[in-house]
Amino acid sequence: MNTDLVTLSGVSKHYGAHHAIDGLELQLREGECVALAGHNGAGKSTLIKLILGLIRPTRGRVALFGHDAHSPAAARLRNRIGYLPETVALHPSMTGEETLAFYARLKRQPLSGNAALLEKVGISGAARRRVGGYSKGMRQRLALAQALLGQPRVLLFDEPTTGLDPASRLMFYDVVHELRAGGATILLSTHALSELAGHADRIVVMKAGRKIADGAMSALRRSTGLPIRIRLTLAEADAQPPGAWRRIEAGRYELACQEHDKIEAIRSIGAISSDIHDLDIQVPGLDDIYAHLLEREDV
Numbered sequence: 021m022n023t024d025l026v027t028l029s030g031v032s033k034h035y036g037a038h039h040a041i042d043g044l045e046l047q048l049r050e051g052e053c054v055a056l057a058g059h060n061g062a063g064k065s066t067l068i069k070l071i072l073g074l075i076r077p078t079r080g081r082v083a084l085f086g087h088d089a090h091s092p093a094a095a096r097l098r099n100r101i102g103y104l105p106e107t108v109a110l111h112p113s114m115t116g117e118e119t120l121a122f123y124a125r126l127k128r129q130p131l132s133g134n135a136a137l138l139e140k141v142g143i144s145g146a147a148r149r150r151v152g153g154y155s156k157g158m159r160q161r162l163a164l165a166q167a168l169l170g171q172p173r174v175l176l177f178d179e180p181t182t183g184l185d186p187a188s189r190l191m192f193y194d195v196v197h198e199l200r201a202g203g204a205t206i207l208l209s210t211h212a213l214s215e216l217a218g219h220a221d222r223i224v225v226m227k228a229g230r231k232i233a234d235g236a237m238s239a240l241r242r243s244t245g246l247p248i249r250i251r252l253t254l255a256e257a258d259a260q261p262p263g264a265w266r267r268i269e270a271g272r273y274e275l276a277c278q279e280h281d282k283i284e285a286i287r288s289i290g291a292i293s294s295d296i297h298d299l300d301i302q303v304p305g306l307d308d309i310y311a312h313l314l315e316r317e318d319v
Contacts, residue, residue, distance in 0.1 A: 023050050024083075025174050025205045026071055031080035033066050033229075040066040042229040044080070048174070048205045053196055055216050056209040057310055058226035064209045065106075067226075068176050071207070072103060084174070099127050102172035106179040106209075108163040112152030116143055116162050119151055123166040137165045142191055156183035164192065168199075175199060177208045181215065193219050213306040223306065225313050233313050237306065238279070244312045246304040247276040250285055252296060259294035271297075 026048035033041040041063045048054055058064050069075045070082050073089045082089040085097050110119055120134045138144040141161040143154075151159060160183050167175060181189045196206055196219060208220065216223070223240060225233040233240055252261060257271040265273040277285040282301075289296070304312075 024048065025050050025085055026207075027081075027083040028067075028070070029081045029083070031070065031077045031082060033063075033070065033075065034078045039229045041070070041077070044229075044231055046224065046231065046234070048207055050173070050203045050205055051200055052221040053200050053206040053208060053219060055213075055220035055223045056207055056226065057211075057213055057223060057306075059314075061228070062226040063229040064226060065178070066229075068103075068178060068207070068209065071174075071176060072101065073098065099129075099170055100173045102167035102169070102175040104163055104167040104175075104177045104180050106182065108159050110151045110159055110162060113150060115148050115150055116154070116158075117147040119162060120165055120169070124169050127169050129170045133169075134165075137168055138162075140168070140195065141165045142188070157185055157188050160184055161188065161191075164195070168195070171202075173204055175204055175206045177206065177210075179210055179212075180208065181210065181212055189215060213310055216306055223309075225310060227314060227317055232317050237309075240309050240313075241304055242279045244304070244309050244316075245278065246308060246312055247278060248282050248285075248304070249302040250275045250277070250282075250289075251298075251300040251302065252289070252292070253298035254292070255295035255297045259292075261289075261292045261294070263288060263291075 024047045028044050028046040031041055031044045032039065044067070056064050056067070070077060071084070071089070073094065076090060084094045085100070087093040087097070114122065116138060117134070120138065121131050124131050124134060135144065138147050141164050143158055143161050146154065146158060151162065154162065164180065181192055184192060199206060210216070217237070222234060222236055224231060235243070252265070252273045254261070254271045259271065261273055265275050268274050275285055
């Protein structure tokens with residue numbers, strides 16, 4: 021059974037009449053990647069600040085590695101947390117090598133592993149260039165390297181793929197899988213929901229400081245009731261498949277079904293006598309699920 025490395029129990033954070041976080045229950049377990057979704061103002065940044073210990077909850081308890089987040093025991097373990105902020109502020113006059121050495125000293129980490137970290141994030145060739153000459157993507161890669169210093173057990177990533185090209189995003193998620201396989205806990209706050217498929221074990225959706233959904237992609241898809249759409253293209257334009265298939269155009273048909281009915285719907289294709297030229301199965305993506313959850317909360 022995986023251990024909870026971060027636990028929020030009945031946590032609220034109020035700023036006067038504004039409830040940035042309201043009664044949040046959340047566990048982050050070792051070896052899992054949790055995606056955090058929500059509009060601006062949903063409470064995502066406040067949640068990260070609470071875990072980092074930058075602010076205290078108005079009510080409830082935040083625990084890190086089993087200790088209260090503001091206890092001396094948690095303070096001694098804080099270097100086991102890696103953080104990649106949304107806005108990366110790096111000194112332009114320092115080289116990449118110097119920047120990583122600076123953060124390593126802050127975290128009381130040896131400098132011996134810095135070269136390997138720069139290699140891991142793909143900027144070893146620019147290690148001795150000044151950061152002021154880096155592209156946005158290169159600065160993001162350097163910021164990721166500082167978050168990985170000391171082999172942290174908990175990693176908090178806030179919009180980590182901003183400014184990264186497709187190859188760099190693949191590199192980032194390769195790092196995420198490697199960290200997760202090593203038992204680290206990853207909380208990944210992002211608006212780029214479409215790129216999370218296959219990378220997040222759970223998705224937590226927040227709205228106005230409250231958690232409105234928490235589960236695996238398949239579980240959220242079932243809970244929303246959004247249909248899966250199966251589309252057929254038949255070789256004969258005038259052919260008609262049996263059953264509840266809806267004609268889109270000549271030779272093309274669509275069948276909408278629920279998650280629990282998809283296997284039976286796929287099996288029924290075998291009863292179609294005409295040759296099938298093409299088959300496409302469209303499942304609701306995270307963007308669709310997210311939009312539906314927000315709309316449901318507004319009702």
